[in-house]
Amino acid sequence: MTRDDDGAKVTRFETAMKQLIDRIADDRYVLAVVQVGSLSPETIWHRESLGLWIIEADGVSRRMPSDGNSERIFRILVENDINIHAEVIPRSRFKQMVEGASRTAFSCNFFAERRIVYSKDASIESWFKKANSVATKDQERELLTFSTWTIHATRHARKRLEIKGDLELAAQEILGAAHSVAHTEIIRQGRVWEQDVIYRAMEIDPALFQTIYLDVLAKRKNRRVLATALDAIDGYLEAHYKAHLKPLLAYLKKQNRVVPLSEMSDHFAFSQLHPWHLESACEWLEQKSVLQKHSAPFKLTKRSLERVEEPAYFLDG
């Protein structure tokens, strides 16, 4: 497919979107339409359908047996022979999704390439614009999440390499870690990007990604190349851990005591951080002697009289 074809495809998609908007313009219960993902010639090549959020008025949802219980209803429509994957979302739920902080709200990079393409509710435009900026705390939590993934993948890759000598799987783990680093770099720059994150990150820090991504992909896989990549990722983590693991370190500093992992997980329960993310981060920090690992008693069932132990960590502020 050529560049000219991409341009034609963009036009077809845009026409489809326009046709849909024309159809719903008179529907007083449809308040706004948000385009999900880019329709640029750079990204159109892989598109098979058009993604939209359709914001409806509250209390008018049409629910079908196949829809399940979620307030957000998935519909497949078609215009101009282009399938449209639309999520129909009540206004109040939509606001909660974009403004709130919970496991069901969006993490900040989700806002990438979303734009209001139609609205008859000026207030939606107003607060969507505000919400489309990345909140500092959300950015920090995203950094923490992706950093824990990086830590997790790196630890596995190093074991594959050093204990099993499995170069192929070690390389795969390193590539996974490189993608997490790419996400981290994009978020760290205060930017949001949905697709092809690794290319954007390579533009930001070409030297780092040469070592941890391109060399691992392109060069013959040998112990030296992979070890160098792992060292580079470790170096990256070490250089930025105070910023990238900030929410966790700030929490432990505020607690100023030995904190059991379950309690830590409860504190982050309404973010997209799960206990194993926190465990990875704490273990890495303990290896770097930033934290001290202790243990604390834990009841497995609410009626248990015996206690097992769970990891607990202490940061000497």
Add this chain to the structure above:
Amino acid sequence: MRTTIQIHGARENNLRNVDVEIPRDKLVVVTGVSGSGKSSLAFDTLYAEGQRRLLASMSTFAKRFVGQLKKPDVDFVNGLSPVVSIDQKTVGSNPRSTVGTMTDISDYLRMLFATMGTSHCPLCREALAIRTPHQMMEHLLSLPRGTEVEVRAPVYKIHGEDYEYLFEQIRVNGYRRARIDGKPRDLGDHIELDEDEVHTVEAVVDSFVIGPGIEQQVVTSLEHGLKLGDGLLGFHIVKPKSPGREHQKFYDGFGCAKHRLVAGEMQAFQFTFNDPAGACPTCAGLGTAMRVHPALLVPDPKRSINEGAFVSAAVGNSPDSWGGRQLYSLAVHYGFSLDTPFQDLAEKHVQILLHGTGGELFEVAIPPKAKIGHQHAGKKMKYAGIVNHLEHHYRQYRKQGTSNAGMDEYLKKVMVEYDCPECGGARLKRARRLVTIGDRNLYEVGEMHLADLIDYLGVIEPTPKQRAIADTIVREVATRLELLVAIGLDYLSLNRRSATLSGGESQRIRLSSQIGSGLMGMLYVLDEPSIGLHPKDNVKMIETLERLRDLGNTVIVVEHDEDTIRAADHIVEIGPGPGVHGGKVVAEGSLKKLLKDDNSLTGQYLSGKKTIDVPRKRRPATGKSILIRGARQNNLKNLRVEIPLEQFVCITGASGSGKSSLIHGILQKRLYSLLHDSRVLAGDHDEFTGSEHVSDVIDIDQSPIGRSSRSNPATYIGFYDAIRTLFAETDAAKKCGFTASTFSFNVKGGRCEECTGEGTITTQLSFMPDVEVVCPTCKGARYNQETLEVKYQDKNIAEVLDLSVEDGVEFFANQPTIARKIAVLNELGLGYLKLGHPSTILSGGEAQRVKLAGELGKLKRGKHNVYILDEPTTGLHFADIGRLLESLNRLVDNGHSVVVIEHNLDVIKTADYVIDLGPEGGHKGGHLIACGTPEEVAACKASHTGKFLAELLDKKRRRSAGA
């Protein structure tokens, strides 16, 4: 039309094929000596059959949701109506149950507040008009097109949490923008605030650009916002920045003009403390919070930490536990020993253990006996102290919003309750406390005494629009309140926790609810409604029963109280004796007929042919006494009370006058705390002297002696072990290698394994009542055949358990230890009980006497115990009271002290010393009215008890003079 209830062939428990005809629409008293079968007739036959038939009339589907009842052993009962039983059970200990919730008055008051309450601005207290979201929307639409309005919800931090937690909660609810002290902030940013300062935080709920077609989204958004703002929302025009006149008009009359707050429409559920919409977020509607009391953490300061000085559930001190490592590390670092008795530890070390190291770092040391945890040695840590640690756990637990009985029980062991720091015990959210009627909020209304509440309701003025609803609610509440006041409960308040009510108080509340229902044609069965009532209140109770009858109902009362029996239209006396000696109708008919009937023991007491005698001589004071000064528990008014020791002391006074507060709240708990467990906290008082004369304090109450059918008088008093040993020592047992445990039906070995020693097998059937059949293997004997072959004096173990107490005395005559204990049971009038009588079917009075027998059976010389009994005459006939008094006097004659809370004048008149509290209940009580011998109290004109006592003593004198 049938005018009687006809019972034919009643054989439940000890009833001997009883035939009786009870007149309908009358007040009927069923009386008789304790254990004669009164309750078997009234409750186990009449009530059980009535209820069973009512349930049987339900559909099979409905039956799945209700328990099925066993058919009572009776041939037939004719003329039954729907039956309601009002017993003396105290309501459970649920802290959420109050007098208001029990009587449903709280439901009505909630409706009243939702209907005609006035909300107030939390900042300036200006009254706010109530608007529905639609009214707010319509007002918004009155603004010029293009105007942008920001809607904000005022939010407040939870006590004990910081602002960061509040901001997280706002974001979890789906709001990211806020105004903090008026300035716009993004809650996604880090916001540093001085936690000690109060900041105004308003979450931005939404912003609307006024234009066509926004109605629906405005309403939904406002509804969501009202939830966040607990019924309050702020409306602020943000565009244009300088509003013109047209815009300014928007604020006029729309809420608080100064702070631009509007109150949303209120629903009744928002005023309930059992719903998150109304409950105080800090205490979750309980009204109390808990904090650790250091005294509770260390039950026995004489023990060292290694010997378990701390409550084990709170602090583990095993060398392999986290707690043990911490304690050992602290001891090593700060140089104290874990083997030193806690009371001898330096104050500095106690403070470290309880309140932490104040941020000081120390190294983890591993206890020498530890098997695990060595990897932690040398690591640095800080210690916050046991108190902070437990309080942190408590906050986490509360935050989870779940309830766990085990956790609650554990917390109660080490923590004490205090008023919630946020709501001060009001249980309601700040926004709900801002809603008033006649300058009182719902909590303040609930704090009023019922009598005052009637006056309050009489003066509130609804607007003409509210009147239609408000009048109905006020009428309904006032009627219920009047009934409660009429029944002598005027001193209660709606906020009073049900768990703090006596059995009699809860019974009377339920009785008033029944009268309030206004039903007729019902059959009410009541169990001793006179319990807990002062003679002056008893008159009111009788009037209430008569009122219930006059509404067209049949009222059957199991009762021993003389006044109630005299007021009855018809009396049925069951007897003649208890247990196997009872179970027959010995007399029935009107009072007149009963007085003349020589078979009627009740008639003989009522006619004065038999009496409980006043002692000729009262015991003189020994000079030993317990002195309580400054008693202020509950309603006690800074009392100075001297309780003489080695005497029979009666505490009297109207219901709610403070008797239990003084005796259970202060005397018993303080003595128990001094003699046994320092963790027990006595009620408020200044000084307590005289405890050096007391060896022990024993509360003999009417609670069951066991909750399982495996418990019985023999196991409770302890002579069952001796009986089992006797069997084990027989030649037959020795030959088979049987030990004492073989003769227990609780453990494998000698018991019947088919029924695991129960004697019966219960089969659960769907749609049908559970069927209990006698075990086909052991035929109810509870033991296997080999065990039953072992005999002692020609009786096997099952036959011995089947012996009555009377027969037991004779059977064990050559075994003095066993015989003495059984003889005490017999002396207390329990001769009819079987030795293996399951404790689950003992009445409260029987259980109390079994306990008393247990105490009498272990009397030791040289001990000076204080025995506390709360209304021991409950369930006792005049004849039983005489026997009870003999036992109590035996305790005193043995050098002990007996303190009895009692209303029964026959008991009071025999006391050595009477302490009368009053004059009334609740806030009108709590004073010491009179004290001294019954004659001295009778001479006190201010004493209600004295008045009734004087009448009784006079009657007695006249009778003696006549004789």
